[in-house]
Amino acid sequence: MQYMGNSGNIYNVVDKRIAHGGEGDIKEIIGMPSQVAKIFKEKFRTAERQEKLSVMIKKKLSPEQLEMIAWPQDVIYDSTGFVGYIMPKIENKKSLTILYSEKKYDLQDRLLAATNLCAAIDMVHEMGSICGDLNPQNICVNLDKNDSTNEFKISLVDVDSYHYETPEKTYRCEVGLPEYIAPEMQKKLAQGYSIIDAPLPTYTRETDLFALAVHIFCLLMEGCHPFACAKDFGEEQEYNIGRMTSENIPSVVAPQ
Structure with a gap:
């Protein structure tokens, strides 16, 4: 699945999830092994959540901080609107x-x-x-x-x-x-x-x-x-x- 980010970047996200929770799924991004996408379930794709994430991504973290805090990096959309965000991938x-x-x-x-x-x-x-x-x-x-x-x-x-x-x-x-x-x-x-x-x-x-x-x-x-x-x-x-x-x-x- 292809998504567009606030940044203008295009993210090609695989269909298979690598983790999931009550609000959505975590999926890998083709060609971006150090980042993942969190795709929210439809009921969690609210305007308030979109606004909050759009504000959060304005704060830029250092590489050291990103190793400890999976801070949102970009907000992503499909043809219907807001679907989730991009964050660092946490290994092991x-x-x-x-x-x-x-x-x-x-x-x-x-x-x-x-x-x-x-x-x-x-x-x-x-x-x-x-x-x-x-x-x-x-x-x-x-x-x-x-x-x-x-x-x-x-x-x-x-x-x-x-x-x-x-x-x-x-x-x-x-x-x-x-x-x-x-x-x-x-x-x-x-x-x-x-x-x-x-x-x-x-x-x-x-x-x-x-x-x-x-x-x-x-x-x-x-x-x-x-x-x-x-x-x-x-x-x-x-x-x-x-x-x-x-x-x-x-x-x-x-x-x-």
């Missing part, structure tokens, strides 16, 4: 949740991953952006111990959902995973708001740091959430820990 990466519970990785491995996660989120903040939804499915780690340069290096993906602000407008991160949402946001959700309509501010640098602390705790405590054992919930406690180590828990608009 698995979800951070593997380190939560996999016994073959020792404390030093987990500490290195935690340090690299801190560096990646700090880089996002230095850019003036906010992650928002830090679902571990959006945090990829290089587990190739033969790759000494990039071993346990972190890459952040699905950054089109980030909470992104300009002087003119705030483009909200509209979803979240309850285990990583800070108390100040939980209070707003408890009042009946969703993340989409809650009074601003919603996601901030501080809420990112709360989620970061949860991830680090889980890395060091084999997938246990810092609040999971605050009270004995019996079987429910096991369910909570199971959720933390799962790779298939989707972020939602109104997490509870």
Whole structure:
């Protein structure tokens, strides 16, 4: 399939997907091995999303930043209109949740991953952006111990959902995973708001740091959430820990 970019570039995208999620598919681009296309399902091809991505691509990242943050590079269209965007291809990466519970990785491995996660989120903040939804499915780690340069290096993906602000407008991160949402946001959700309509501010640098602390705790405590054992919930406690180590828990608009 052929798509036209905002830049004027033509992208020949293969039909077969290499990954997929709730919003769309990731596909390779012929002749561009270092980049991929994210093609949204029709219901997610909204004018608001198109506008947000068109603003995001104006921020140019360095090659070092692009290795850690899969930042949108171009917005693409077919004959019907907006369909998705172009982003860097992330190689040899698995979800951070593997380190939560996999016994073959020792404390030093987990500490290195935690340090690299801190560096990646700090880089996002230095850019003036906010992650928002830090679902571990959006945090990829290089587990190739033969790759000494990039071993346990972190890459952040699905950054089109980030909470992104300009002087003119705030483009909200509209979803979240309850285990990583800070108390100040939980209070707003408890009042009946969703993340989409809650009074601003919603996601901030501080809420990112709360989620970061949860991830680090889980890395060091084999997938246990810092609040999971605050009270004995019996079987429910096991369910909570199971959720933390799962790779298939989707972020939602109104997490509870």
